[in-house]
Amino acid sequence: MSTQMKFVIGGVAAFLVLSILGWWTVALIVLGVMAVPAVLYMMLDPSQRRRVRAQTRKRLGS
Template sequence: MSRSGRTAVVAVAAAVVLFWLFGFWPALAVLIGIPVLAYLLLDPAQRRRVRGVSRKRIGR
């Protein structure tokens, strides 16, 4: 299985566990909040690099 496939499987499993333990809204806040917080903690050069990779993958 590819790396992105494994990441997707782990994300879905984490979502199911969070929904089961905490309910819909708290789990949704965690699932959206963690990636947003991680992005905001990057310095501007790292953010540019992340945005550049995303654009390259869209064209494939």
């Protein structure tokens, strides 16, 4: 299956979910999905945050 076809199927699925659940419900789900990693990152100690940032920089260079 091509990448373009995957995007088309994802778009159709997103449209169906949006039409069934309603705009506000979908917006809350999207905000929740974006907020969970941010909250988890903020719960880390400063030393743990440094370790996560160092790993991210390592991956960018490879």
